[in-house]
Amino acid sequence: MTTISAENASKALEFKNQGNAFIKEKDYTNAVECYTKAIELDDSQSIFFSNRAFSHLKLDNFQSSLHDCDSAIRLDSGNIKAYHRRGLAYIGLLEFVKARKDLRVVLRSKPNEPTATRALEVCEKFIREEKFRKAISGSDNEVKVNLCATVQLSSFDGNADITKYEGPKLSLEQLIDEKSSPAGAKITNMSQEFVSSLVNDIFLKGKNLPKKYVAAIISHAERLFRQEPTVVELDNTSETDFKISVCGDTHGQFYDVLNIFKRFGKVNSKHTYLFNGDFVDRGSWSCEVAILFYCLKILFPNRIFLNRGNHETNNMNKIYGFEDECKYKYSARIFEMFSQSFESLPLATVINNKYLVMHGGLSSDPNVDLNDFKKIDRFSQPPRDGPFMELLWSDPQVANGLGPSQRGLGFAFGPDITASFLSKNKLSKIFRSHEVRMGGVEFEHNKKLVTVFSAPNYCDAQGNLGGIIHVVPGMGIVNQNGNDDEDLIVDTFESVSHPDIKPMAYSNGGLGF
Template sequence: MSSVSAGNAAKALEFKNSGNVCIKEQNFPQAVEFYSKAIELDDRQSIYLSNRAFAHLKLDNFQSALEDCDKSLELDPKNIKGYHRRGLAYVGLLQFNKARNDLRIVLKAKPNEPTALRALDMCEKFVRAERFKKAISGSDSEDKVNVCATLNLSSFDAYNDIKKYSGPKLEIEQLKDENGNPAGARVTNMSQEFVSSLVNDVFLKAINLPKQYAAAIISHAERLFREEPAVVELNNVRMPEQQISVCGDTHGQFYDVLNIFQKFGKVTENHTYLFNGDFVDRGSWSCEVAFLFYCLKILHPKKIFLNRGNHETDNMNKIYGFEDECKHKYSPRIFDMFSKSFESLPLATVINSKYLVMHGGLSSDSSVTLEDFKKIERFSQPPREGPFMELLWSDPQVADGLGPSQRGLGYAFGPDVTAKFLSDNNLAKIFRSHEVRMSGVEFEHNKKLVTVFSAPNYCDAQGNLGGVIHVVPGQGTIGRNGNDDEDLIIDTFEAVKHPDIKPMAYSNGGLGF
């Protein structure tokens, strides 16, 4: 920290005020830029750092937020906002004991601060749950019973919701194992008529499925996911009439998902869809999105595919709203079934032996190959390090080599890392998602990597377009939306109207601020 001229201090204050305006306009990337300029000119101001930390929190850059808060509190140990934002950064980094310490400091100064109260309550629940798990299992690696594969339909007989339900009817078969014990459910009459009625007569009228129906759908879909490999392989090279459409994050934005199908076509024998993770959390129709995808999976098991994202995990669902939404609309048991089904989702997809599609990014270990991805034991919550986690969490960076992740999980990997992996594995491009791109689709790393994000006007705030990548061998449109590949068509779309329900409307989690 050095002395600052009066001129630089005044200019820094202007940049800080411009950052505050960007926060009000929910333009968080621009806010980070303005606060950074302020800090470059005047690094003595604790508030500049804690303000930038807030913008980083809004961008899920939890590690960067944590570092800013540490520096902010070094400058001013009484900066309550610094403690508050550091506590939320620890929540995002899943370090709940550390989060509790900071949040308690906040609540000592401001006993009724609502976001701190919610975050502390959630941290207490996490810590208690972890202690309980260790107490009954003796370790952190307790295997959960597969509640999808052991589902007993008769356990839902006490519910009256099915008697009151007037929507489309499902016929469900109780599966049993060789000993006659309940072994999940199979839907026997899934049809396009059911799916259409489910959308129009149930979900668009804000009606929930009967819990027995919900459980049967999840159980059936989970079994289909479990039978797929860790890396799915799709191919339409010799079938030019068959299109494969790759979509990125949809985050519970049900009305925008419906718009994707309306705009680009439904799932059919000639139209395959791959949704590349993060279809739940944030948006307040995550249940509807998940049930729609699962019903389509049952109806067209070889024509719709779901890669796992970092939000198809328990910790993210607790923080970002899906668990609370699921419990509000259905029950804790239905959430537990969704959780188990997420553990069965594939981690990546290869299209035409040419394009690798995964949610996050590449491994930090340069020796890891596509064959290693195929060998990952995926039926669990992801670890905090290694290729499994990095496929869900890592992001590209402009510079070559590896860098620290602003999120605090995974790594940032450069164009040289991408080029080497593609060359070593005889691939042409990587498709990934995981980050908002204002244009919906963005070509990066010398056009060897493409980020596709399919939640337009993300969280009703970002103003971004949604994007879709269509794989159409020999029929692509070069030059459109940055495309340089004759086998691809890049489409974008705007957000559509939806009922006035805010993102994370059901969330009691710590990051609903």
């Protein structure tokens, strides 16, 4: 082992203490930097690695957290915090059997430790469900029933929530197929008045819609999503008074979503919105955000669009709160309908044949182009590798080429990969989301790639601004918030107040990410 000088050991301890201070301030990015400096000076301290692992967990960098935990345990096999954090990192990587092993180590040392106990329960649940799926399917060719397309509205009529409901009314039509079997639902009177009343008289008063209404809304919206291509194409080059606004992650921050519409304009015939994935999970109003977006989709099918994010997936919803919130406010059946509707969401959007918008990043395969994205069969849960997954998970990096993902899924791709893809596909820029940017919007990769994140003060902790990009051909504002494009306006905004309900308030997992 390399001998550590007393001077370096002392300096390393100072950086470690600075990292601890940043953690108390919930500034996990700077905490990582401080622990990294400590490790560079003294790599013999297990706690330096386990503390950095904690910071990486908070940043969703599960692979990096895992590596740090491995190092911490090699240095000190009795570092129980490292086992605990490695167990949580494995959960983030969806490696539930490995997570269970580490969490059992924690609980042997600290019986009934609450976070480890809840995390172990989550692992056991996932493992049981996976065994059950394999047992009932018998093969990989299991036929899945589309609940959105087969919902029978009359099955909700016995619920007390519909018989006692006194809010704004919807007219529902039960669709049937050629065999007179249920074939989904249609809403025939969706209106701006209903949406306004939904927000002001239901959601802002802490109330819920009847499950029958929610099922019909999901069914109708899912049918609209299913009819759209995997890569949607939008264009406003011929209309000077027509704006397309691109928002990033909103993560169940309903009050901030309402503020977006208040500040920048509502969806209407001259204003299209594209929400670029991750509109559920984390925040405690994910149901409200999803239902609002779906109602707007029904009302303005050609003026609001949703790209799928990595959190519009089953595993993420089970870990990060949407499933539990949905079951608390509505039912397991409503969650399953939402889950299947997410499978119908497009994966990307091209605006004005210039801008490609997707949640995560580009493919690690240099031969994959835009036409390959268009051919992806998206109607499923995403695989663990390939372009489908990478569109949802990958992140940009500063260095050229490909690098490992700190998250553990997808890859990190460099400026050269972005430039090559844009050139090959005759595009100008990539808009993506997926990562907090303190300024709300950040131009990267020689300004060929823009990250836009629209959940200000993310999880009530980050202190970041929210961002939004408006596509307005010939009417942009150059040099505003880093913008270099005369067709874009880049705005930022702060968070607004909301009721005192913490993020993931309805989650039974409580994993502490």
